[in-house]
Amino acid sequence: MYANLQALMILGVVFYTSQDTPTQDGKTINFWSGGHHVYLNCVLLANLIILRMQHNFTGFNLIIIACQIASYFVFLWYFSITLETDVIYRFGEVFMSSYPAWIGCFFVVSSMWSIDRMLHAIRISVGQCIYGNPGVQAHELDLTEARQRATIRVSTQTKGSNASRFK
């Protein structure tokens, strides 16, 4: 459900809006560039979602994510000079100079939060309609509360240990 909604959003926001949009130099984003822009957003979203799933952040996470996203451009460049299919070689130049492309990326990334909220609201209201009482969410609320408490406890202990280390 989540992926379907995001796929719909990517197609709507990124592909249809960027189709044949004139860029600063008067060129247009053609079909293949639009398609690969969609693909870039899929890669971006998949990487950001797994980054959000992580609980302990280290620099390596961000490096891996950055490398994976950057490798997309490297592969496109490589394919454009080796495959000689001529369908994607203009992706970089078109993408970089296109406002709709950048705005599309922004909307897609922001959909991580907006679609989350929407699905959460739907799930709660559907749960109430089916089960009639908020008992369905009781377990979920308990878990959320326990997670918050545990996080606070961990952060307090970490601060304490740092303080004692400095003493």
Add this chain to the structure above:
Amino acid sequence: MLLHATDDMEVVIGCRVSPKQKGDIVSLVRMRHPDKVTLAIGDGANDCNMISKAHVGVGIAGREGMQAARTSDFAIGKFKMLLTLTFFHGREAYRRNGELILFMFYKNVLYVMVQFLFGYWSVFSGQTMYEKWMYQIYNVTFTGLHNIWYALFDQEFEKHVLKNTPIFYSIGM
């Protein structure tokens, strides 16, 4: 009859049981309660039968040789490590597996559904939006490395926090 008598008991101690009988007890429990998960732990060659018949076999490597550790799914050095194995590593592995399976579905549905929805626009002519090579390397290059990192190193809470909070052990979490 043995299981019928011991159904309501929390602890059952069996004395002077042969290796085969140990294995049989595990098999009987699995047969009587197919929805339950069994764990067998042992340190010697006489526990191998039991370890191999349980859902989760844990072997202790040490004084009595390596047979139990080699038969088991998980090998530990001391009996006291069982607590950490099940309540920390077990729980974390369960969580990471579950989340990664969902993530795998998510990321593949994401980029396949775009193509499917595009079919309505192209009257299902079979026109692809991406270069064919891009399809092949999506899971391997663009979204693959971080999954390995997540599966190996992600940790939600510290050991002592998990052990003191029983609600974190519910199914589905």
